[in-house]
Amino acid sequence: MIAVLSLLIGIVAGLRAMTAPAAVSWAAHLGWIDVSQSWLAFLGYQWTPWIFLLLALGELVNDKRPTTPSRKVPPQFAARILMGGLAGAAIGESGEILVAGLIAGIVGAVIGTYGGAAVRGRLAAILGSDMPAALIEDAVAVVGAFLIVWSLA
Numbered sequence: 001m002i003a004v005l006s007l008l009i010g011i012v013a014g015l016r017a018m019t020a021p022a023a024v025s026w027a028a029h030l031g032w033i034d035v036s037q038s039w040l041a042f043l044g045y046q047w048t049p050w051i052f053l054l055l056a057l058g059e060l061v062n063d064k065r066p067t068t069p070s071r072k073v074p075p076q077f078a079a080r081i082l083m084g085g086l087a088g089a090a091i092g093e094s095g096e097i098l099v100a101g102l103i104a105g106i107v108g109a110v111i112g113t114y115g116g117a118a119v120r121g122r123l124a125a126i127l128g129s130d131m132p133a134a135l136i137e138d139a140v141a142v143v144g145a146f147l148i149v150w151s152l153a
Helices: 002-015 019-029 039-044 048-062 074-094 098-127 130-150
Strands: none
Touching: 002 019, 002 074, 002 098, 002 130, 019 039, 019 048, 019 074, 019 130, 039 048, 039 074, 074 098, 098 130
């Protein structure tokens, strides 16, 4: 179950890179997951959830700008892999499978990056505009991230 949740949070990172670490950071801060005895303890520190939240909100806004590059270009893709791995490792650590969680988070980030781009492109074509598709993707990422970490509470 923990490995599946790590994969799913990785998919969220593929959709919105900063939403996944924001969610696991809040979960660590609220005591829903325990990463306090690992190198991931910083996720539960007082200011970390707020920093990730601000980054996630900035990403939600920036994603709608026409000048924002594709999520599949190397810097954006690498950020998604890194954040998916981080979030997956945190969930994995809560179930004492840190490495498996890390790997699952990375795999999920790749799935979310390519799958999210494909689904958003199709939705935009159906809806006649990218904005509604982007907002639907935002909702899926935010609600999905919340449900994933809430299931660990």
